[in-house]
Amino acid sequence: MQRLREKIYRWIFTILAFASLIFLVGIILFLFKESLPLFRYVPVGDFLLGTAWYPTHEEAEFGILPLIVASLWVTLGALVICVPLGVGSALYIHELASARQRAFLKPLIEILASIPSVVYGFFGMVIAAPFLQQLLKLPTGLCAFTASVMLGIMAVPTVTSIAEDALSCVPNSFREASLAVGANRWQTLTQVVLPAAGSGISTAIILGMSRAIGETMTVLMVAGGAAVMPRSFFDPVRPMTSTIAAEMGEAAVGSLHYNALFSIGLILFLITLIFNILAEIISRRFRLKLGLGR
Protein backbone atom coordinates (compact mmCIF):
# COMPACT_ATOMS: atom_id res chain seq x y z
CA MET A 1 0.00 0.00 0.00
CA GLN A 2 2.71 2.41 1.12
CA ARG A 3 4.83 1.40 -1.84
CA LEU A 4 2.00 2.02 -4.25
CA ARG A 5 1.41 5.46 -2.84
CA GLU A 6 5.02 6.36 -3.21
CA LYS A 7 4.96 5.17 -6.80
CA ILE A 8 1.95 7.29 -7.57
CA TYR A 9 3.54 10.39 -6.10
CA ARG A 10 6.63 9.72 -8.10
CA TRP A 11 4.64 9.51 -11.28
CA ILE A 12 2.72 12.66 -10.58
CA PHE A 13 5.88 14.66 -10.07
CA THR A 14 7.56 13.13 -13.07
CA ILE A 15 4.63 14.11 -15.23
CA LEU A 16 4.60 17.63 -13.83
CA ALA A 17 8.30 17.98 -14.44
CA PHE A 18 7.98 16.84 -18.02
CA ALA A 19 4.85 18.86 -18.74
CA SER A 20 6.79 22.05 -19.40
CA LEU A 21 9.11 20.15 -21.68
CA ILE A 22 6.12 18.85 -23.60
CA PHE A 23 4.71 22.35 -23.93
CA LEU A 24 8.04 23.63 -25.15
CA VAL A 25 8.38 20.95 -27.80
CA GLY A 26 4.75 21.45 -28.80
CA ILE A 27 5.20 25.17 -29.27
CA ILE A 28 8.36 24.76 -31.30
CA LEU A 29 6.76 22.19 -33.58
CA PHE A 30 3.75 24.42 -34.04
CA LEU A 31 5.94 27.43 -34.83
CA PHE A 32 7.78 25.48 -37.51
CA LYS A 33 4.64 23.94 -38.95
CA GLU A 34 2.91 27.29 -39.33
CA SER A 35 5.90 29.22 -40.61
CA LEU A 36 7.51 26.83 -43.07
CA PRO A 37 4.87 27.13 -45.82
CA LEU A 38 5.95 30.76 -46.32
CA PHE A 39 9.34 29.70 -47.59
CA ARG A 40 7.81 27.83 -50.50
CA TYR A 41 6.99 31.25 -51.98
CA VAL A 42 9.45 33.61 -50.31
CA PRO A 43 13.17 32.71 -50.23
CA VAL A 44 14.67 32.80 -46.73
CA GLY A 45 17.16 35.47 -47.86
CA ASP A 46 14.42 37.78 -49.12
CA PHE A 47 12.51 37.25 -45.92
CA LEU A 48 15.38 38.03 -43.59
CA LEU A 49 17.09 40.74 -45.60
CA GLY A 50 14.23 42.34 -47.52
CA THR A 51 13.51 45.88 -46.44
CA ALA A 52 9.90 46.11 -47.50
CA TRP A 53 7.14 44.78 -45.29
CA TYR A 54 3.87 45.00 -47.28
CA PRO A 55 2.10 41.84 -46.24
CA THR A 56 -1.38 42.95 -47.39
CA HIS A 57 -0.53 44.55 -50.74
CA GLU A 58 -1.56 43.07 -54.03
CA GLU A 59 2.12 42.34 -54.69
CA ALA A 60 2.81 41.35 -51.09
CA GLU A 61 6.34 41.75 -49.81
CA PHE A 62 7.66 40.02 -46.76
CA GLY A 63 11.00 41.59 -45.92
CA ILE A 64 11.43 41.71 -42.14
CA LEU A 65 14.79 43.43 -41.90
CA PRO A 66 13.19 46.70 -40.69
CA LEU A 67 11.39 44.76 -38.00
CA ILE A 68 14.53 42.95 -36.86
CA VAL A 69 16.49 46.18 -36.88
CA ALA A 70 13.70 47.90 -34.95
CA SER A 71 13.77 45.18 -32.30
CA LEU A 72 17.52 45.33 -31.95
CA TRP A 73 17.38 49.12 -32.03
CA VAL A 74 15.00 49.49 -29.11
CA THR A 75 16.77 46.70 -27.24
CA LEU A 76 20.07 48.47 -27.63
CA GLY A 77 18.51 51.66 -26.32
CA ALA A 78 16.97 49.77 -23.45
CA LEU A 79 20.38 48.35 -22.59
CA VAL A 80 21.89 51.80 -22.34
CA ILE A 81 19.32 52.50 -19.66
CA CYS A 82 18.94 49.21 -17.81
CA VAL A 83 22.62 48.27 -17.55
CA PRO A 84 23.82 51.23 -15.51
CA LEU A 85 20.59 51.36 -13.53
CA GLY A 86 20.31 47.63 -12.93
CA VAL A 87 23.95 46.86 -12.25
CA GLY A 88 24.31 50.04 -10.23
CA SER A 89 21.38 49.18 -8.00
CA ALA A 90 22.64 45.64 -7.56
CA LEU A 91 26.03 46.95 -6.51
CA TYR A 92 24.50 49.45 -4.18
CA ILE A 93 22.08 47.01 -2.60
CA HIS A 94 24.56 44.21 -2.25
CA GLU A 95 27.79 45.98 -1.43
CA LEU A 96 27.10 49.39 0.02
CA ALA A 97 23.64 49.70 1.48
CA SER A 98 23.01 49.25 5.17
CA ALA A 99 20.74 46.43 6.23
CA ARG A 100 17.84 48.86 6.57
CA GLN A 101 18.30 50.42 3.17
CA ARG A 102 18.51 46.96 1.66
CA ALA A 103 15.31 45.87 3.34
CA PHE A 104 13.64 48.87 1.77
CA LEU A 105 15.19 48.88 -1.70
CA LYS A 106 14.93 45.22 -2.61
CA PRO A 107 11.14 44.99 -2.41
CA LEU A 108 10.89 48.31 -4.20
CA ILE A 109 12.70 46.97 -7.23
CA GLU A 110 10.64 43.81 -7.11
CA ILE A 111 7.50 45.93 -7.25
CA LEU A 112 8.88 47.49 -10.43
CA ALA A 113 8.86 43.97 -11.89
CA SER A 114 5.26 43.41 -10.93
CA ILE A 115 3.83 46.39 -12.81
CA PRO A 116 1.94 45.04 -15.85
CA SER A 117 3.54 45.97 -19.14
CA VAL A 118 0.35 47.61 -20.37
CA VAL A 119 0.74 50.11 -17.55
CA TYR A 120 4.22 50.94 -18.72
CA GLY A 121 2.84 51.32 -22.23
CA PHE A 122 0.07 53.56 -21.03
CA PHE A 123 2.47 55.69 -19.05
CA GLY A 124 4.77 55.96 -22.06
CA MET A 125 1.93 56.94 -24.36
CA VAL A 126 0.26 59.51 -22.16
CA ILE A 127 3.16 61.04 -20.30
CA ALA A 128 6.60 60.17 -21.66
CA ALA A 129 5.83 60.53 -25.38
CA PRO A 130 4.12 63.95 -25.31
CA PHE A 131 6.78 65.24 -22.96
CA LEU A 132 9.52 64.08 -25.28
CA GLN A 133 7.77 65.44 -28.33
CA GLN A 134 7.61 68.91 -26.82
CA LEU A 135 11.07 68.78 -25.39
CA LEU A 136 12.81 67.78 -28.61
CA LYS A 137 10.28 69.25 -31.08
CA LEU A 138 9.69 65.86 -32.68
CA PRO A 139 6.92 65.10 -35.17
CA THR A 140 5.84 62.34 -32.78
CA GLY A 141 6.86 61.21 -29.30
CA LEU A 142 5.95 57.63 -30.15
CA CYS A 143 9.33 56.45 -31.36
CA ALA A 144 12.22 54.09 -30.71
CA PHE A 145 13.61 56.35 -28.02
CA THR A 146 10.47 56.33 -25.88
CA ALA A 147 10.17 52.58 -26.32
CA SER A 148 13.79 52.17 -25.25
CA VAL A 149 13.26 54.21 -22.13
CA MET A 150 10.21 52.23 -21.12
CA LEU A 151 11.81 48.87 -21.92
CA GLY A 152 14.97 49.90 -20.12
CA ILE A 153 13.06 50.63 -16.94
CA MET A 154 11.12 47.41 -17.27
CA ALA A 155 14.31 45.36 -17.58
CA VAL A 156 15.92 46.89 -14.49
CA PRO A 157 14.49 44.36 -12.01
CA THR A 158 15.67 41.42 -14.11
CA VAL A 159 19.16 42.82 -14.40
CA THR A 160 19.30 43.83 -10.76
CA SER A 161 18.22 40.52 -9.33
CA ILE A 162 20.54 38.43 -11.50
CA ALA A 163 23.46 40.79 -10.99
CA GLU A 164 22.82 40.56 -7.27
CA ASP A 165 23.00 36.77 -7.46
CA ALA A 166 26.32 37.13 -9.23
CA LEU A 167 27.62 39.42 -6.51
CA SER A 168 26.56 37.07 -3.77
CA CYS A 169 28.49 34.30 -5.54
CA VAL A 170 31.70 36.25 -5.04
CA PRO A 171 33.16 34.72 -1.90
CA ASN A 172 33.53 37.06 1.03
CA SER A 173 37.12 35.95 1.33
CA PHE A 174 37.89 37.95 -1.83
CA ARG A 175 36.60 41.12 -0.22
CA GLU A 176 38.46 40.40 3.00
CA ALA A 177 41.67 39.68 1.12
CA SER A 178 41.38 42.96 -0.71
CA LEU A 179 40.62 45.03 2.37
CA ALA A 180 43.42 43.28 4.24
CA VAL A 181 46.06 44.65 1.86
CA GLY A 182 44.79 48.16 2.49
CA ALA A 183 42.39 48.61 -0.39
CA ASN A 184 39.42 50.83 0.28
CA ARG A 185 35.84 49.82 -0.39
CA TRP A 186 35.73 51.41 -3.81
CA GLN A 187 38.91 49.71 -4.99
CA THR A 188 37.67 46.42 -3.62
CA LEU A 189 34.40 46.82 -5.44
CA THR A 190 35.72 47.87 -8.82
CA GLN A 191 38.91 45.84 -8.98
CA VAL A 192 38.10 42.64 -7.14
CA VAL A 193 34.37 42.12 -6.73
CA LEU A 194 33.23 43.35 -10.14
CA PRO A 195 35.78 41.39 -12.18
CA ALA A 196 35.02 38.29 -10.16
CA ALA A 197 31.31 38.78 -10.74
CA GLY A 198 31.89 39.94 -14.30
CA SER A 199 30.50 37.08 -16.30
CA GLY A 200 27.60 36.70 -13.89
CA ILE A 201 26.82 40.30 -14.55
CA SER A 202 27.04 39.77 -18.29
CA THR A 203 24.52 37.01 -17.84
CA ALA A 204 22.27 39.50 -16.12
CA ILE A 205 22.66 41.88 -19.01
CA ILE A 206 21.92 39.24 -21.63
CA LEU A 207 18.81 38.12 -19.80
CA GLY A 208 17.77 41.73 -19.46
CA MET A 209 18.18 42.00 -23.23
CA SER A 210 16.04 38.98 -23.89
CA ARG A 211 13.45 40.44 -21.58
CA ALA A 212 13.50 43.67 -23.58
CA ILE A 213 13.45 42.12 -27.03
CA GLY A 214 10.51 39.87 -26.18
CA GLU A 215 8.36 42.60 -24.65
CA THR A 216 5.26 43.26 -26.74
CA MET A 217 2.57 45.39 -25.21
CA THR A 218 4.73 48.35 -24.30
CA VAL A 219 6.43 48.62 -27.67
CA LEU A 220 3.13 48.15 -29.44
CA MET A 221 1.86 51.18 -27.57
CA VAL A 222 4.84 53.52 -27.68
CA ALA A 223 7.22 52.58 -30.51
CA GLY A 224 5.20 54.29 -33.23
CA GLY A 225 4.64 51.32 -35.51
CA ALA A 226 6.26 52.34 -38.82
CA ALA A 227 7.66 49.29 -40.61
CA VAL A 228 10.52 51.15 -42.24
CA MET A 229 14.23 51.13 -41.58
CA PRO A 230 14.87 53.54 -38.72
CA ARG A 231 17.46 56.22 -39.33
CA SER A 232 17.64 57.59 -35.82
CA PHE A 233 16.46 56.85 -32.32
CA PHE A 234 13.64 59.32 -32.80
CA ASP A 235 12.03 57.54 -35.74
CA PRO A 236 8.88 55.54 -35.15
CA VAL A 237 9.68 51.85 -35.44
CA ARG A 238 7.88 48.55 -35.52
CA PRO A 239 9.65 45.78 -33.64
CA MET A 240 8.93 42.11 -34.37
CA THR A 241 6.74 41.56 -31.35
CA SER A 242 4.39 44.42 -32.00
CA THR A 243 4.12 43.43 -35.67
CA ILE A 244 2.83 40.02 -34.67
CA ALA A 245 0.48 41.39 -32.06
CA ALA A 246 -0.92 44.08 -34.31
CA GLU A 247 -1.39 41.99 -37.46
CA MET A 248 -2.30 38.55 -36.24
CA GLY A 249 -5.94 39.57 -35.87
CA GLU A 250 -6.33 40.63 -39.46
CA ALA A 251 -4.31 37.91 -41.17
CA ALA A 252 -6.48 35.16 -42.61
CA VAL A 253 -5.60 31.77 -41.13
CA GLY A 254 -3.44 29.84 -43.57
CA SER A 255 -2.56 32.88 -45.69
CA LEU A 256 1.01 33.80 -46.52
CA HIS A 257 0.72 36.77 -44.18
CA TYR A 258 -0.32 34.41 -41.42
CA ASN A 259 2.68 32.16 -42.14
CA ALA A 260 4.99 35.18 -42.26
CA LEU A 261 3.88 36.30 -38.81
CA PHE A 262 4.66 32.86 -37.47
CA SER A 263 8.06 33.04 -39.13
CA ILE A 264 8.71 36.29 -37.32
CA GLY A 265 7.78 34.52 -34.11
CA LEU A 266 10.22 31.77 -34.98
CA ILE A 267 13.05 34.25 -35.59
CA LEU A 268 12.27 36.00 -32.33
CA PHE A 269 12.28 32.69 -30.54
CA LEU A 270 15.65 31.82 -32.05
CA ILE A 271 17.12 35.17 -31.03
CA THR A 272 16.02 34.87 -27.41
CA LEU A 273 17.12 31.24 -27.40
CA ILE A 274 20.59 32.32 -28.45
CA PHE A 275 20.64 34.99 -25.74
CA ASN A 276 19.64 32.46 -23.12
CA ILE A 277 22.14 29.86 -24.23
CA LEU A 278 24.85 32.49 -24.17
CA ALA A 279 23.82 33.51 -20.69
CA GLU A 280 23.89 29.90 -19.55
CA ILE A 281 27.34 29.26 -21.02
CA ILE A 282 28.76 32.38 -19.47
CA SER A 283 27.28 31.75 -16.06
CA ARG A 284 28.56 28.18 -16.06
CA ARG A 285 32.04 29.36 -16.89
CA PHE A 286 31.74 31.95 -14.15
CA ARG A 287 30.92 29.33 -11.53
CA LEU A 288 33.82 27.23 -12.68
CA LYS A 289 36.12 30.20 -12.46
CA LEU A 290 35.18 30.86 -8.86
CA GLY A 291 35.51 27.18 -8.10
CA LEU A 292 31.85 26.78 -7.27
CA GLY A 293 31.26 23.77 -9.48
CA ARG A 294 27.62 22.97 -10.27
Place this chain on the structure above:
Amino acid sequence: MSNNTTKKFINDHSTEQAKKEAILRKPQVVSQNQSVSVKTKIRVENLNFFYGNVKALNNINLGVAENSVTAIIGPSGCGKSTFIRVLNRMNELVPHTRVEGKVFLDGHNIFDPCCDVVEIRRKVGMVFQKPNPFAKSIYENIAYGLRVNGLKDPNVIEEKVIQSLEKAALLSEVKDRLHDSALRLSGGQQQRLCIARCLAVEPSVILFDEPCASLDPISTAKIEELILDLKKQYTIVIVTHNMQQAARVSDVTGFFLMGELIEFGPTEKIFTAPSDKRTEAYITGRFG
Protein backbone atom coordinates in the same frame (compact mmCIF):
# COMPACT_ATOMS: atom_id res chain seq x y z
CA MET B 1 66.33 31.72 24.92
CA SER B 2 64.06 32.04 27.90
CA ASN B 3 65.61 35.25 29.00
CA ASN B 4 65.47 36.65 25.55
CA THR B 5 61.80 35.90 25.06
CA THR B 6 60.76 37.31 28.38
CA LYS B 7 62.56 40.50 27.59
CA LYS B 8 60.52 40.80 24.48
CA PHE B 9 57.40 40.27 26.37
CA ILE B 10 57.90 43.17 28.72
CA ASN B 11 55.56 46.00 27.92
CA ASP B 12 56.18 49.70 28.09
CA HIS B 13 53.66 50.41 30.76
CA SER B 14 52.34 53.59 29.39
CA THR B 15 50.04 54.29 32.25
CA GLU B 16 50.18 53.56 35.92
CA GLN B 17 46.83 51.86 35.56
CA ALA B 18 48.06 49.51 32.89
CA LYS B 19 51.04 48.71 35.02
CA LYS B 20 48.89 47.76 37.95
CA GLU B 21 46.74 45.58 35.78
CA ALA B 22 49.74 43.90 34.31
CA ILE B 23 51.11 43.21 37.75
CA LEU B 24 47.82 41.74 38.84
CA ARG B 25 47.47 39.54 35.83
CA LYS B 26 50.90 38.22 35.13
CA PRO B 27 53.31 38.76 37.98
CA GLN B 28 55.81 36.30 36.56
CA VAL B 29 56.55 38.59 33.66
CA VAL B 30 56.61 41.97 35.25
CA SER B 31 58.98 40.79 37.90
CA GLN B 32 61.62 40.53 35.20
CA ASN B 33 64.20 43.19 34.64
CA GLN B 34 62.40 46.20 33.30
CA SER B 35 65.40 48.21 32.28
CA VAL B 36 65.54 46.48 28.92
CA SER B 37 63.02 48.39 26.86
CA VAL B 38 61.33 46.47 24.11
CA LYS B 39 58.75 48.42 22.22
CA THR B 40 55.18 47.28 22.61
CA LYS B 41 53.67 47.03 19.18
CA ILE B 42 50.12 46.10 20.11
CA ARG B 43 48.45 46.59 23.45
CA VAL B 44 44.98 45.23 24.04
CA GLU B 45 42.96 46.62 26.93
CA ASN B 46 39.68 45.32 28.29
CA LEU B 47 38.62 43.99 24.92
CA ASN B 48 35.13 42.54 24.58
CA PHE B 49 33.59 41.38 21.34
CA PHE B 50 29.99 40.51 20.60
CA TYR B 51 28.30 38.67 17.74
CA GLY B 52 24.77 39.98 18.23
CA ASN B 53 24.20 39.29 21.90
CA VAL B 54 26.76 36.54 22.13
CA LYS B 55 29.95 37.58 23.83
CA ALA B 56 32.82 35.96 21.96
CA LEU B 57 35.68 37.72 23.74
CA ASN B 58 35.62 38.57 27.39
CA ASN B 59 37.90 41.22 28.82
CA ILE B 60 41.13 40.45 26.99
CA ASN B 61 44.29 42.25 28.10
CA LEU B 62 47.70 41.66 26.60
CA GLY B 63 50.70 43.25 24.98
CA VAL B 64 52.67 42.16 21.96
CA ALA B 65 56.30 43.22 21.68
CA GLU B 66 57.78 44.41 18.44
CA ASN B 67 59.56 41.79 16.33
CA SER B 68 58.20 38.91 18.34
CA VAL B 69 56.03 35.97 17.41
CA THR B 70 52.95 35.52 19.54
CA ALA B 71 51.04 32.27 19.24
CA ILE B 72 47.35 32.07 20.06
CA ILE B 73 46.16 28.59 21.00
CA GLY B 74 42.93 27.15 22.33
CA PRO B 75 40.15 24.75 21.43
CA SER B 76 37.90 25.30 18.44
CA GLY B 77 35.37 28.08 18.93
CA CYS B 78 37.23 29.72 21.80
CA GLY B 79 37.57 33.03 19.96
CA LYS B 80 41.07 32.87 18.44
CA SER B 81 39.99 33.99 14.99
CA THR B 82 37.68 36.57 16.48
CA PHE B 83 40.58 37.95 18.46
CA ILE B 84 43.04 38.37 15.64
CA ARG B 85 40.36 39.66 13.30
CA VAL B 86 39.74 42.43 15.77
CA LEU B 87 43.36 43.49 15.51
CA ASN B 88 42.97 44.66 11.89
CA ARG B 89 39.30 45.54 12.30
CA MET B 90 38.32 42.81 9.85
CA ASN B 91 35.56 41.59 12.11
CA GLU B 92 33.58 44.76 11.84
CA LEU B 93 32.63 43.63 8.33
CA VAL B 94 30.50 40.96 9.96
CA PRO B 95 27.05 42.46 10.46
CA HIS B 96 25.59 42.89 13.94
CA THR B 97 28.88 42.84 15.79
CA ARG B 98 30.12 45.14 18.51
CA VAL B 99 33.47 45.75 20.07
CA GLU B 100 34.35 47.27 23.43
CA GLY B 101 37.70 48.20 24.86
CA LYS B 102 40.88 49.45 23.27
CA VAL B 103 43.56 48.15 21.00
CA PHE B 104 46.64 50.31 20.70
CA LEU B 105 48.80 49.98 17.64
CA ASP B 106 52.01 51.94 18.05
CA GLY B 107 50.28 53.82 20.82
CA HIS B 108 47.15 54.80 18.89
CA ASN B 109 43.78 53.28 19.62
CA ILE B 110 42.60 51.65 16.39
CA PHE B 111 38.96 52.19 17.35
CA ASP B 112 39.44 55.91 17.65
CA PRO B 113 36.85 57.53 15.37
CA CYS B 114 39.55 59.60 13.68
CA CYS B 115 41.58 56.50 12.91
CA ASP B 116 41.58 55.49 9.24
CA VAL B 117 40.64 51.83 8.99
CA VAL B 118 42.29 51.48 5.58
CA GLU B 119 45.51 52.76 7.09
CA ILE B 120 45.29 50.24 9.92
CA ARG B 121 44.78 47.34 7.55
CA ARG B 122 47.72 48.55 5.55
CA LYS B 123 49.88 48.37 8.65
CA VAL B 124 48.41 45.13 9.94
CA GLY B 125 48.52 42.49 7.24
CA MET B 126 46.61 39.25 7.45
CA VAL B 127 46.95 35.74 6.11
CA PHE B 128 43.69 33.88 6.36
CA GLN B 129 42.90 30.36 7.49
CA LYS B 130 41.82 29.31 4.01
CA PRO B 131 44.05 30.46 1.15
CA ASN B 132 42.11 33.19 -0.64
CA PRO B 133 43.95 34.40 -3.73
CA PHE B 134 41.96 36.61 -6.07
CA ALA B 135 40.68 35.16 -9.35
CA LYS B 136 43.57 36.93 -11.06
CA SER B 137 47.01 35.91 -12.22
CA ILE B 138 49.78 35.16 -9.75
CA TYR B 139 51.45 38.40 -10.70
CA GLU B 140 48.26 40.46 -10.41
CA ASN B 141 47.47 39.00 -7.01
CA ILE B 142 50.51 40.73 -5.63
CA ALA B 143 50.55 43.78 -7.88
CA TYR B 144 47.01 44.60 -6.82
CA GLY B 145 48.02 45.34 -3.24
CA LEU B 146 50.87 47.52 -4.45
CA ARG B 147 48.65 49.47 -6.82
CA VAL B 148 45.91 50.15 -4.30
CA ASN B 149 48.62 51.50 -2.07
CA GLY B 150 49.48 54.07 -4.66
CA LEU B 151 52.41 52.47 -6.46
CA LYS B 152 52.32 53.24 -10.19
CA ASP B 153 55.72 52.58 -11.73
CA PRO B 154 55.43 49.16 -13.42
CA ASN B 155 59.13 48.48 -12.99
CA VAL B 156 58.98 49.03 -9.26
CA ILE B 157 55.86 46.92 -9.05
CA GLU B 158 57.50 44.08 -10.93
CA GLU B 159 60.54 44.26 -8.73
CA LYS B 160 58.44 44.11 -5.58
CA VAL B 161 56.32 41.26 -6.89
CA ILE B 162 59.45 39.22 -7.51
CA GLN B 163 60.91 40.16 -4.15
CA SER B 164 57.79 39.16 -2.25
CA LEU B 165 57.52 35.86 -4.08
CA GLU B 166 61.12 35.22 -3.24
CA LYS B 167 60.55 36.02 0.43
CA ALA B 168 57.52 33.76 0.56
CA ALA B 169 59.63 30.91 -0.87
CA LEU B 170 57.39 30.61 -3.88
CA LEU B 171 59.37 32.23 -6.65
CA SER B 172 61.22 29.16 -7.85
CA GLU B 173 57.97 27.27 -8.30
CA VAL B 174 56.10 29.93 -10.23
CA LYS B 175 58.63 32.08 -12.03
CA ASP B 176 57.74 30.61 -15.41
CA ARG B 177 54.02 31.13 -15.03
CA LEU B 178 53.55 34.43 -13.28
CA HIS B 179 50.66 35.26 -15.54
CA ASP B 180 48.72 32.04 -14.99
CA SER B 181 45.65 32.10 -12.80
CA ALA B 182 46.46 31.91 -9.12
CA LEU B 183 43.54 29.54 -8.66
CA ARG B 184 45.48 26.85 -10.51
CA LEU B 185 48.15 26.72 -7.81
CA SER B 186 48.08 24.01 -5.16
CA GLY B 187 46.69 24.85 -1.73
CA GLY B 188 50.14 25.26 -0.21
CA GLN B 189 51.32 27.41 -3.09
CA GLN B 190 48.17 29.52 -2.84
CA GLN B 191 48.84 30.07 0.85
CA ARG B 192 52.39 31.15 0.15
CA LEU B 193 51.07 33.46 -2.56
CA CYS B 194 48.76 35.00 0.04
CA ILE B 195 51.74 35.47 2.29
CA ALA B 196 53.65 37.10 -0.56
CA ARG B 197 50.68 39.36 -1.25
CA CYS B 198 50.68 40.35 2.40
CA LEU B 199 54.44 40.97 2.52
CA ALA B 200 54.42 43.05 -0.64
CA VAL B 201 52.58 45.95 0.95
CA GLU B 202 55.08 46.01 3.80
CA PRO B 203 52.87 45.95 6.86
CA SER B 204 54.54 46.13 10.25
CA VAL B 205 52.36 43.47 11.85
CA ILE B 206 51.27 40.22 10.23
CA LEU B 207 48.36 38.21 11.55
CA PHE B 208 48.27 34.54 10.60
CA ASP B 209 45.04 32.63 11.17
CA GLU B 210 46.01 28.97 11.11
CA PRO B 211 48.08 29.48 7.98
CA CYS B 212 49.01 25.81 7.77
CA ALA B 213 45.58 24.32 8.37
CA SER B 214 45.22 23.12 4.81
CA LEU B 215 48.85 22.35 4.10
CA ASP B 216 51.01 19.26 3.94
CA PRO B 217 54.03 18.87 6.25
CA ILE B 218 56.50 20.12 3.65
CA SER B 219 54.62 23.32 2.93
CA THR B 220 54.04 23.71 6.65
CA ALA B 221 57.75 23.46 7.34
CA LYS B 222 58.41 26.05 4.65
CA ILE B 223 55.93 28.46 6.16
CA GLU B 224 57.28 27.97 9.67
CA GLU B 225 60.76 28.68 8.42
CA LEU B 226 59.41 31.76 6.75
CA ILE B 227 57.72 32.98 9.92
CA LEU B 228 60.94 32.68 11.89
CA ASP B 229 62.64 34.64 9.17
CA LEU B 230 59.94 37.31 9.04
CA LYS B 231 60.28 37.92 12.74
CA LYS B 232 63.35 40.03 12.07
CA GLN B 233 61.26 42.65 10.34
CA TYR B 234 57.69 42.12 11.43
CA THR B 235 55.63 41.62 14.52
CA ILE B 236 53.71 38.39 14.15
CA VAL B 237 50.60 36.99 15.75
CA ILE B 238 49.74 33.45 14.72
CA VAL B 239 46.72 31.33 15.55
CA THR B 240 47.45 27.64 15.51
CA HIS B 241 45.94 24.34 16.53
CA ASN B 242 49.28 22.69 16.36
CA MET B 243 51.06 22.69 19.72
CA GLN B 244 54.40 21.77 18.22
CA GLN B 245 54.07 24.60 15.80
CA ALA B 246 53.35 27.08 18.57
CA ALA B 247 56.32 25.80 20.49
CA ARG B 248 58.57 25.93 17.43
CA VAL B 249 57.83 29.39 16.13
CA SER B 250 56.62 31.58 18.96
CA ASP B 251 58.24 33.60 21.71
CA VAL B 252 55.06 34.21 23.61
CA THR B 253 51.90 32.13 23.77
CA GLY B 254 48.37 33.00 24.78
CA PHE B 255 45.85 30.32 25.68
CA PHE B 256 42.20 31.16 25.03
CA LEU B 257 39.25 29.29 26.43
CA MET B 258 35.61 30.20 25.83
CA GLY B 259 36.39 33.77 24.96
CA GLU B 260 38.79 34.37 27.82
CA LEU B 261 42.54 34.68 27.87
CA ILE B 262 43.44 32.08 30.44
CA GLU B 263 47.18 32.34 30.33
CA PHE B 264 49.65 34.52 28.50
CA GLY B 265 53.39 34.30 28.81
CA PRO B 266 56.69 33.08 27.40
CA THR B 267 56.16 30.06 25.21
CA GLU B 268 58.73 28.00 27.07
CA LYS B 269 57.02 28.56 30.35
CA ILE B 270 53.55 27.83 29.00
CA PHE B 271 54.71 24.58 27.51
CA THR B 272 56.88 23.43 30.39
CA ALA B 273 55.29 24.88 33.50
CA PRO B 274 51.86 26.36 32.83
CA SER B 275 50.43 28.11 35.82
CA ASP B 276 46.81 27.26 35.05
CA LYS B 277 45.39 23.73 35.25
CA ARG B 278 43.30 24.31 32.15
CA THR B 279 46.29 25.33 30.10
CA GLU B 280 48.11 22.22 31.18
CA ALA B 281 45.11 20.06 30.36
CA TYR B 282 44.86 21.56 26.88
CA ILE B 283 48.55 21.35 26.07
CA THR B 284 48.85 17.78 27.21
CA GLY B 285 45.85 16.97 25.05
CA ARG B 286 43.43 16.09 27.79
CA PHE B 287 40.76 18.25 26.25
CA GLY B 288 40.04 20.48 23.29
